[in-house]
Structures are given as C-alpha cells and as structure tokens.
Amino acid sequence: MTPAPRRPFLQRLGDRAEPWLYSAPALIVITAVMLVPLVVGISYAFRDVQILNPFSGGFVGLDHFRALAGDKAFRVALVNTFWWTVLTVLIQLLFGLILALLLDTPFRGRGIAQALVFLPWAVPTFLTGLNWAWLFNPTIGPLPHWLHALGLLAEPSNILSDPNLALWGPITAAVWWGIPFFAITLLAALQSIPSDLYEAAAIDGANPFQRFWSITLPFLAPVIAITVLLRTVWVANFTDLIIVMTGGGPADRTQTVASYIFTQAFKRLDFGYASAISLVLLFLLLAYALLILLLRQRLIDRDK
Amino acid sequence: MRAIGTLAHRLAILVYIAFALFPLFWLVKVSVTPNDLLYSEGIRLWPSRTTFEHFRFVLAHSDFPLFFRNSLIVSLATAFAATTLAGFAGYALSRFAFRGKLTVSGLLLVTQMFPLVMLVAPIFKLLSPLGLTNSLTGLVVVYVAFNVPFACFLMQSFFDGIPRDLEEAAMIDGASRFGAFRQIILPLTLPGIAATVGFVFTAAWSEMIFALMLISSNEKATFPVGLLSFVSKFSVDFGQMMAAGVLALIPACLFFLLIQRYLVQGLTAGAVKG
Numbered sequence: 382m383t384p385a386p387r388r389p390f391l392q393r394l395g396d397r398a399e400p401w402l403y404s405a406p407a408l409i410v411i412t413a414v415m416l417v418p419l420v421v422g423i424s425y426a427f428r429d430v431q432i433l434n435p436f437s438g439g440f441v442g443l444d445h446f447r448a449l450a451g452d453k454a455f456r457v458a459l460v461n462t463f464w465w466t467v468l469t470v471l472i473q474l475l476f477g478l479i480l481a482l483l484l485d486t487p488f489r490g491r492g493i494a495q496a497l498v499f500l501p502w503a504v505p506t507f508l509t510g511l512n513w514a515w516l517f518n519p520t521i522g523p524l525p526h527w528l529h530a531l532g533l534l535a536e537p538s539n540i541l542s543d544p545n546l547a548l549w550g551p552i553t554a555a556v557w558w559g560i561p562f563f564a565i566t567l568l569a570a571l572q573s574i575p576s577d578l579y580e581a582a583a584i585d586g587a588n589p590f591q592r593f594w595s596i597t598l599p600f601l602a603p604v605i606a607i608t609v610l611l612r613t614v615w616v617a618n619f620t621d622l623i624i625v626m627t628g629g630g631p632a633d634r635t636q637t638v639a640s641y642i643f644t645q646a647f648k649r650l651d652f653g654y655a656s657a658i659s660l661v662l663l664f665l666l667l668a669y670a671l672l673i674l675l676l677r678q679r680l681i682d683r684d685k
Numbered sequence: 686m687r688a689i690g691t692l693a694h695r696l697a698i699l700v701y702i703a704f705a706l707f708p709l710f711w712l713v714k715v716s717v718t719p720n721d722l723l724y725s726e727g728i729r730l731w732p733s734r735t736t737f738e739h740f741r742f743v744l745a746h747s748d749f750p751l752f753f754r755n756s757l758i759v760s761l762a763t764a765f766a767a768t769t770l771a772g773f774a775g776y777a778l779s780r781f782a783f784r785g786k787l788t789v790s791g792l793l794l795v796t797q798m799f800p801l802v803m804l805v806a807p808i809f810k811l812l813s814p815l816g817l818t819n820s821l822t823g824l825v826v827v828y829v830a831f832n833v834p835f836a837c838f839l840m841q842s843f844f845d846g847i848p849r850d851l852e853e854a855a856m857i858d859g860a861s862r863f864g865a866f867r868q869i870i871l872p873l874t875l876p877g878i879a880a881t882v883g884f885v886f887t888a889a890w891s892e893m894i895f896a897l898m899l900i901s902s903n904e905k906a907t908f909p910v911g912l913l914s915f916v917s918k919f920s921v922d923f924g925q926m927m928a929a930g931v932l933a934l935i936p937a938c939l940f941f942l943l944i945q946r947y948l949v950q951g952l953t954a955g956a957v958k959g
Binding site: 411418502568569 | 694695697698701702704705706708709711712715723724728770771773774776777778780781783785786789792793796798799800801802803804805806807808809810811826827829830831833834837862887890891893894897898908909912913916923926927930933934937938940941942945948949
C-alpha cells in the first residue's frame with residue numbers, strides 16, 4: 382500500500398476548520414451568555430455584590446457561606462427541595478406510566494385522546510401556576526369546596542396559605558404539567574418493544590399481568606431509570622410554579638433552594654448571597670450526579 | 686370479562702382527559718362569567734349568563750396587547766435565531782468526525798444540567814453596562830443561548846435521519862459541502878426545522894424568571910411579566926386576569942399542534958428539557 386499523497390496545507394487546514402466554522406456561532410453565544418456568567422457568578426459568591434448598595438463589591442471571603450450555615454430559611458429550603466423533588470417526580474412517573482400503558486393499546490380516537498392528554502405540556506408554566514392558584518382559591522376555584530366535601534379539608538380554605546399543606550399546591554400543578562413528559566417518553570419506549578415477544582408469551586399462556594411483569598417492565602426499566610435521574614435534576618431546579626403560586630411562602634414553607642436563590646437575587650437584590658446559595662446548589666447537584674455514576678458503575682460491575 | 690376491561694380502559698382515558706382539560710376549562714369559564722355572578726355562582730360548572738366583556742376590556746383598555754406583541758417579537762426572534770445557529774452546529778455534529786466533537790457535545794449537555802437560576806444575578810450584572818437590561822434584544826440574546834443546546838441536539842437527530850449518500854453524490858458532482866448542505870439537506874430537513882422553531886418558540890413564550898429579572902418597564906414587559914404584575918395589582922379582577930390567561934394560551938396551543946408529531950424526538954433530544 383502506498384501512502385496517500387499529502388494534500389496542500391491550506392486544504393488540510395480548511396478541512397480541519399470546517400466543522401468548527403459550522404458550530405462556532407452557537408458555541409460563541411453559549412460561552413458568552415452561559416459559561417462566562419457561570420464563572421462570574423461563582424466569583425460573586427466570595428464578594429459582597431448588592432445592587433442597591435453602590436459601595437458593595439469588595440471581597441468577603443467565606444462570609445456568605447458562614448451566614449448560610451446559620452440561615453434557618455436555607456435549612457428549611459433544603460428539606461423542602463427534597464420533598465418537592467421526590468414527590469413531584471414519583472407522582473409524575475406513576476401517572477405518566479399508567480397513561481403510557483393506556484395509550485399503548487390501539488383504540489378509536491387514540492390520536493385525539495393523545496393530543497388532549499398531552500396538551501398541559503404546551504401550557505406556559507407561568508399560566509399553569511396562576512391557573513392552579515386560582516383553582517385552589519376558595520373565592521373562585523372549586524377545589525377547596527370539593528376537598529371539603531370529601532372530608533379532606535376541615536373547611537373550604539386555601540391550601541396555599543396553610544403552612545402544612547402549601548407545598549402540595551405547586552406539586553399538584555407540577556404533576557398536571559409534567560405527566561405528558563413521562564407519558565410521551567415511556568410511550569415511545571413501549572412502542573419499541575417487539576410485538577412478537579407478547580405474541581409468544583400469549584401462546585405460552587401468560588396472563589396480562591405476567592406479560593407486563595416479565596416483558597414490559599424489564600424493557601422499560603432502563604428508560605425509566607434515565608428519565609427519572611434526569612428529571613430529578615430538572616424538577617429540583619424548576620422554580621416557576623413555586624414563585625407564581627406561593628412566592629416561597631407562607632413563612633418559607635414552600636421555599637426550595639432554587640426559589641430561594643431567585644428570591645435573594647430578585648427581591649433583595651443581594652447578588653453575592655444568591656450566588657453563594659447557587660454554588661451550594663451546584664455542589665449538591667454534582668454530588669447527586671457522582672452518586673448516580675458510582676451506582677451505575679456498581680451495577681455494571683455486578684453484572685460482569 | 687373482556688368488555689369490562691375495555692370499558693375500564695376507556696373510562697380511565699376519559700378521567701385523564703378530564704384531568705388534563707379541567708383547569709383550562711375553568712380558566713375559560715371564569716373569563717366569560719359576568720362579575721355579578723362570579724361570587725354568587727362560585728363553583729357552578731357553567732354560569733347562567735356569559736359575557737365577553739372581560740375580553741373586550743383586556744383587548745381595548747389594558748396593556749395586554751402590548752405584552753402580547755412583545756412576547757411574540759421575542760419568541761419569534763429567539764426561535765429563528767436559535768434554530769439557525771443550531772442548524773449549523775447540529776449539521777457539524779451529525780456529519781463531521783472531528784477532534785473535540787465529544788467536548789462540544791459534552792459542553793452542550795452540561796448547559797442543560799446546571800440550574801439556570803444561578804445565572805440570574807451575573808447575567809443581569811453583565812448585561813446592564815451593555816444597555817441590554819430592560820430591552821427585548823437583551824432578552825432574545827439570553828433566550829437564544831439557553832435554547833441553542835437543546836435545539837442542536839434536536840437538529841442533529843433530524844440530520845442523522847437523512848442519508849449521507851445524498852450530499853456525497855452532490856459533492857462528487859462538483860457541489861461544495863456548503864452548497865450540498867444548502868440545496869439538498871436543508872430542504873429535506875424543513876419539517877424538522879419547523880418542529881425546532883416550534884419547540885424554541887414554546888420555551889421562549891413560557892420563560893418567566895429572566896424576563897422578571899431583566900425587564901423593569903411596562904413598555905418592554907413580556908406576557909408573563911405583564912400578567913404577574915397585573916395579578917399583584919388588581920387581584921380581584923378575576924374575569925380580566927383569566928381572559929388575559931386565555932390569550933397567553935392561544936399561541937402556545939397553536940405551536941403545540943405544529944410540533945405534536947415531533948414530541949417524542951423533541952423530548953428525547955432534550956432529555957432534560959421541559
């Protein structure tokens with residue numbers, strides 16, 4: 382085999398540069414608007430940055446983190462973040478899985494039914510929040526009256542102003558809005574299961590429950606795992622519904638770490654403190670990602 | 686036994702449809718309820734009289750048409766700019782094997798994972814000396830950056846679905862790579878491009894956190910900013926608030942119809958995108 386003749390330098394340079402020319406505009410925008418602010422934001426965590434105070438801007442070292450360690454609202458927000466994320470994701474998954482299974486059977490009008498049940502996903506999140514806040518409002522919404530009639534509420538009051546129940550408001554709205562996401566993803570996975578598997582199982586006399594248990598579930602398991610892991614991060618960071626429905630109240634009982642960042646930056650204009658909380662959130666998410674990776678490695682090692 | 690199963694299945698589907706539509710139904714119901722019936726017929730499913738007075742007021746005597754226009758400008762500009770940038774980058778990711786490709790994909794993926802809310806403060810600080818706070822242009826720049834990574838993955842998946850032989854044949858016939866991209870690949874990807882525009886439009890139309898932070902005047906307010914300030918100021922005009930809510934719903938629903946066929950592709954490309 383003879384070596385290929387070397388092509389002219391300029392042509393080789395052109396070939397090398399071509400993919401970069403295509404992707405440069407996107408990369409530049411992302412770097413300027415996301416990566417640079419990310420780095421700048423991390424530096425704010427160690428500085429005193431307050432918009433209303435022109436003398437701020439100095440380096441304060443770990444002061445913000447010391448304040449954070451003694452901040453009761455932050456500790457409450459950590460606990461809330463856990464419950465908000467776990468409950469939202471699990472309820473979405475449960476109802477999304479049931480919906481996907483229902484839609485996997487062919488029936489007349491399936492197309493329309495599918496469009497209707499997926500519609501909530503298209504509703505803007507700020508409107509979803511307002512819409513559910515109105516439904517929970519006893520003056521114009523039916524939910525307090527219905528919950529009262531069912532005996533779940535002692536009187537038709539607004540659960541959004543009840544410190545013990547308020548978090549269920551945004552969770553309900555998030556479940557309503559997020560069921561389609563799980564249903565769509567899981568439905569796609571269901572439809573990729575080869576149908577001859579079910580036929581063979583039916584011939585062997587497996588009942589529907591056995592078929593679900595030994596064919597559907599093992600096929601879905603990896604998709605469910607990936608979707609849940611990614612969704613957990615997304616829901617933990619998702620603040621729109623909380624900000625619109627409760628603003629973190631009453632008495633910080635619905636404040637999550639992400640909404641606490643927004644409150645500090647938007648209402649108090651304390652960018653330094655907000656950035657310090659951001660850094661903690663980033664570390665928590667990194668720790669979560671690392672945990673998942675380790676778990677995955679464990680599972681792979683075990684299978685070997 | 687089989688019939689009972691079928692009946693239960695249809696009933697379950699109906700329950701889901703009712704749950705999905707009920708909040709939107711209530712929104713429409715209150716928006717057409719006359720003020721004098723709002724409290725007396727509080728939880729009736731449909732008022733005994735209906736009116737379009739709230740819509741008339743919102744369209745003629747409020748700032749909502751302005752908010753609607755601002756949101757439309759921002760969302761359309763974002764959708765087209767992000768799709769263009771993502772089209773090029775997605776093509777590079779789909780067609781070239783180059784050193785650094787894994788880094789680029791990884792970078793795009795990372796931007797989807799970290800909490801955007803932590804950028805609220807630094808972006809405000811960085812945009813303000815450039816005169817890009819309280820400006821629709823500033824909002825478009827921010828939204829384009831946020832949506833490009835996801836749009837890249839989406840466009841890449843659409844390009845992956847088109848056989849390479851097509852442009853290779855054109856390039857053998859003497860077309861340049863860019864010529865083949867423009868004349869052969871782009872026309873074939875049009876449905877995918879439309880879907881990407883739809884996804885980004887919907888995301889930009891819904892964005893609230895950065896709009897609240899960056900926009901300070903009524904003239905520049907997008908729909909969520911305008912609606913939330915209306916709600917905090919006139920919290921008893923439920924009919925008008927919900928009429929405005931119905932307005933916000935219209936473009937979102939139209940674009941939903943446009944992208945409905947591509948939902949699976951969109952959600953799996955974004956993976957973490959809502």
